[in-house]
Amino acid sequence: MNTTTLGAGPGAARAPVGDNKQGSLSDAERLDRAMTSFLRDFNTTSALYLEACVHCGQCAEACQYYVQTGDPKYTPIWKVEPIKQAYKRLTGPLAPLYRLFGLKKAVTIEELEQWQELLYDSCTLCGRCTLVCPMGIDIPSLVLAARHGMQEAGLVPDDLWGPTERARREGSPLGATKQVLKERIAWLTDDNNVTIPLDREQADILVTISSVEIMKYPQSITAMARVMNHIGASWTFRSDGYEATNFNMLSGDRTGQREATMRLINAALAINAKTVILPECGHAYQAFRWAGATMYGRPLPFRVVHISEYLAEELRAGRLSLKSDARSMTFHDPCQIARRGGVTEAPREIFRALGADLREMGPTPAGNWCCGGGGGVITIHRADSLRHRVFHLKMQQVEDTGAALLVSSCSNCRLTFDDGQDFFHWDKTAHSLVELVADNLAERH
Amino acid sequence: MNGASVLDFARGPVFEIALAMLIFGIAWRLVGIFALRRPVDYSEPRAGTGWGSGLRMIVSRSWPRREFRERVLHWDIVSYIFHVGYAVAILGYVPHIMLIRNLTGLQWPGLPGGVIAFAAGLSAGALLALLGHRLTSPVLRRLSNFDDYFSWLLAFTPLVTGLMAYYGIGGNYQMVLGLHILAGDILFAWLPFGKIMHVILLAFSRGTTGAAYGRRGAPI
Ligand code: SF4
Ligand code: SF4
Numbered sequence: 001m002n003t004t005t006l007g008a009g010p011g012a013a014r015a016p017v018g019d020n021k022q023g024s025l026s027d028a029e030r031l032d033r034a035m036t037s038f039l040r041d042f043n044t045t046s047a048l049y050l051e052a053c054v055h056c057g058q059c060a061e062a063c064q065y066y067v068q069t070g071d072p073k074y075t076p077i078w079k080v081e082p083i084k085q086a087y088k089r090l091t092g093p094l095a096p097l098y099r100l101f102g103l104k105k106a107v108t109i110e111e112l113e114q115w116q117e118l119l120y121d122s123c124t125l126c127g128r129c130t131l132v133c134p135m136g137i138d139i140p141s142l143v144l145a146a147r148h149g150m151q152e153a154g155l156v157p158d159d160l161w162g163p164t165e166r167a168r169r170e171g172s173p174l175g176a177t178k179q180v181l182k183e184r185i186a187w188l189t190d191d192n193n194v195t196i197p198l199d200r201e202q203a204d205i206l207v208t209i210s211s212v213e214i215m216k217y218p219q220s221i222t223a224m225a226r227v228m229n230h231i232g233a234s235w236t237f238r239s240d241g242y243e244a245t246n247f248n249m250l251s252g253d254r255t256g257q258r259e260a261t262m263r264l265i266n267a268a269l270a271i272n273a274k275t276v277i278l279p280e281c282g283h284a285y286q287a288f289r290w291a292g293a294t295m296y297g298r299p300l301p302f303r304v305v306h307i308s309e310y311l312a313e314e315l316r317a318g319r320l321s322l323k324s325d326a327r328s329m330t331f332h333d334p335c336q337i338a339r340r341g342g343v344t345e346a347p348r349e350i351f352r353a354l355g356a357d358l359r360e361m362g363p364t365p366a367g368n369w370c371c372g373g374g375g376g377v378i379t380i381h382r383a384d385s386l387r388h389r390v391f392h393l394k395m396q397q398v399e400d401t402g403a404a405l406l407v408s409s410c411s412n413c414r415l416t417f418d419d420g421q422d423f424f425h426w427d428k429t430a431h432s433l434v435e436l437v438a439d440n441l442a443e444r445h
Numbered sequence: 446m447n448g449a450s451v452l453d454f455a456r457g458p459v460f461e462i463a464l465a466m467l468i469f470g471i472a473w474r475l476v477g478i479f480a481l482r483r484p485v486d487y488s489e490p491r492a493g494t495g496w497g498s499g500l501r502m503i504v505s506r507s508w509p510r511r512e513f514r515e516r517v518l519h520w521d522i523v524s525y526i527f528h529v530g531y532a533v534a535i536l537g538y539v540p541h542i543m544l545i546r547n548l549t550g551l552q553w554p555g556l557p558g559g560v561i562a563f564a565a566g567l568s569a570g571a572l573l574a575l576l577g578h579r580l581t582s583p584v585l586r587r588l589s590n591f592d593d594y595f596s597w598l599l600a601f602t603p604l605v606t607g608l609m610a611y612y613g614i615g616g617n618y619q620m621v622l623g624l625h626i627l628a629g630d631i632l633f634a635w636l637p638f639g640k641i642m643h644v645i646l647l648a649f650s651r652g653t654t655g656a657a658y659g660r661r662g663a664p665i
Contacts, residue, residue, distance in 0.1 A: 042481055042482075043481050043482045043483060043484045044478060044479055044481045044482070044483050044484070045483075045484055045653055045657075047477075047478045047481050048478055048646065048649050048650045048653055049650055049653075051474070051478060051642070051646055051650075052643055052646040052647065052649070052650035053640075054640050054643045055585065055588040055589055055590075055593050055640065056520075056524075056585075057582060057584040057585045057588055058509075058513070058517045058520075060584045061513060061516040061517050062512075062513055062516075066584070070583075072583040072584040072586070072587040073587070075584050075587060075588060077588065078587055078588060091481075092477060092478075093473055093474045093476070093477020093478060094474065094477070094638060097638065103590075103591060103592075130654060130658075131510055131512070131513070131664070131665075132509065132510070132512075132513045132517065133506075134506060134507075134509075134521075134647075135506075135643065135646070135647055135650045135651065136502055136506050136650050136651035136652075136653070136654040136655065137650055137654070138654045138657065138658075289488065290488050290661060291488070292488065293486075293487035293488045293489070294485065294486060294487050294488065296487065297487070298487055299487045299488075299489060300487075300488075300489070303489070304489075338663075339663060339664060340658075340661075340663055341661060341663060342491050342492070342658075342661035342662030342663040343662075344664070363511050363512050364510075364511060364512055366510070366512065366664035367510065367511070367512025367513070
């Protein structure tokens with residue numbers, strides 16, 4: 001029988017593959033671990049969110065899964081029901097009353113198992129629900145807190161847990177080990193006649209990569225190198241800190257998330273970097289730009305920017321000059337970079353500099369539909385047909401713009417688009433913004 | 446118990462207990478939340494501390510964003526009719542204002558009884574529509590629990606008894622008025638213990654998200 005190993009803690013035992021449970025813990029132990037994790041995670045912010053919900057149901061209307069299926073179980077706040085139940089019964093100010101009157105039952109192992117699908121397969125952490133909730137409840141942050149408990153309990157879908165565990169073992173969720181990176185960079189350098197600095201001892205800028213790029217879109221690495229060289233930046237990739245995709249954050253593995261974060265921080269410190277550039281990867285941005293310092297326990301001693309932000313800055317500074325590309329284009333804002341990350345203007349500055357005919361997706365960039373592959377969902381194969389259903393919304397939104405070219409700045413979105421394109425025999429391919437820039441670098445005189 | 450004694454009972458000891466429960470309950474619930482660990486965010490903000498966005502979102506989230514209006518605005522409007530009608534009835538009716546003056550010293554001019562009755566009637570109608578929605582929408586049925594229905598009932602009863610007292614329906618006026626005040630007392634006493642607490646929590650939860658997103662420069 002195939003076996004796998006649970007990455008963390010005393011549960012690091014063996015369990016059969018395929019039942020979407022990890023480790024050989026008893027049900028009682030799993031439940032206990034999940035509860036301990038839930039209780040440890042509760043803080044004033046999550047408490048406010050869990051207290052404030054008025055059960056108005058509006059979050060359902062923002063969620064791609066409910067909109068496409070009409071199934072009430074996909075109501076965003078319902079997806080975190082176990083953690084809400086645990087909070088109300090055990091932690092909240094009214095907990096004694098809830099227990100006294102039996103208004104909140106104890107969470108059961110069956111419920112946790114049942115909720116695995118809602119917490120993992122059908123939430124991309126896209127944050128649309130946050131924007132609609134009249135109480136302003138940030139549901140994705142609660143989903144992440146619930147995932148922490150699920151990870152502790154060894155109740156993660158195997159398809160997501162696999163890459164997470166691999167990331168802890170090999171430093172990359174998709175097998176893009178140090179060795180693979182070195183080989184890739186060697187052949188990219190030869191094939192494309194481009195200088196790709198690796199492991200320089202000092203540099204102003206540490207550029208990081210997503211393993212999706214290394215394994216699936218290596219041309220992105222070349223594109224980054226060409227752009228950085230064009231700008232004349234002092235930069236390097238580092239084989240001791242390159243992997244920015246933080247799958248561990250997505251599965252709920254706090255220890256792994258911290259390890260992945262620390263690798264980048266240590267690499268940046270080693271070369272005295274003033275800036276760390278995050279690649280075209282939404283969750284990398286979320287994990288490092290917004291959660292990185294908190295993992296570190298103090299402010300980071302360098303700046304962290306997404307590559308699109310960096311390119312916009314360099315355009316403004318006059319160090320990046322582009323040829324014109326006047327085609328009609330539309331831009332898919334990756335949820336974690338734009339809606340939940342705050343980078344909305346930078347890519348648009350780049351389109352303006354290209355002289356592109358940018359056709360925005362309606363009604364606003366903030367309300368952009370998710371590609372359906374975020375939050376680790378793309379890895380979970382049993383969720384494929386659901387993912388394809390929600391992809392329909394995205395396809396329609398892209399089609400409605402009438403643009404000739406679809407561009408995004410996240411390789412995970414790109415992967416999802418490629419898969420959707422294949423599945424629906426769609427005539428649109430998602431392109432990388434950085435590759436578009438690299439293809440349009442003006443000649444230096 | 447006759448009408449007069451119900452009235453005295455509702456105005457006297459029950460009112461005082463309700464008020465105590467209201468104040469104590471709100472304090473208890475807020476302290477229970479804010480005594481928990483405060484998360485620290487060491488990330489470098491993109492756009493200030495986020496305080497401004499927090500305050501902005503407290504106001505802006507009172508109306509749905511453009512992206513969602515098509516799907517949610519109609520129920521928001523019904524909900525507004527309920528809330529505004531309720532507020533007008535509570536704060537605009539002269540006897541209510543006198544009660545508030547006695548308690549706090551604050552006062553303001555009242556509205557004619559007919560306007561109050563109209564507002565209360567609209568509010569009650571909207572509340573019935575909201576209940577119908579809760580009972581028929583699959584999403585709301587999934588989410589709803591005891592608190593949702595109980596709080597609905599406690600919000601509805603003062604409206605109906607108030608209208609009955611105003612129009613002299615239900616026989617003994619003192620009895621009906623007594624029941625109206627009793628219903629109000631119970632509503633006050635329950636407020637901190639159920640979902641009606643959102644009247645207080647709303648500003649905190651909106652403000653928290655507004656500040657967190659604001660410091661990231663993300664849309665709110
Ligand atoms: S974050 Fe996105 S996918 Fe997850 S519940 Fe909210 S709207 Fe749905
Ligand atoms: S929209 Fe907000 S308040 Fe309404 S049910 Fe969803 S989480 Fe609760």
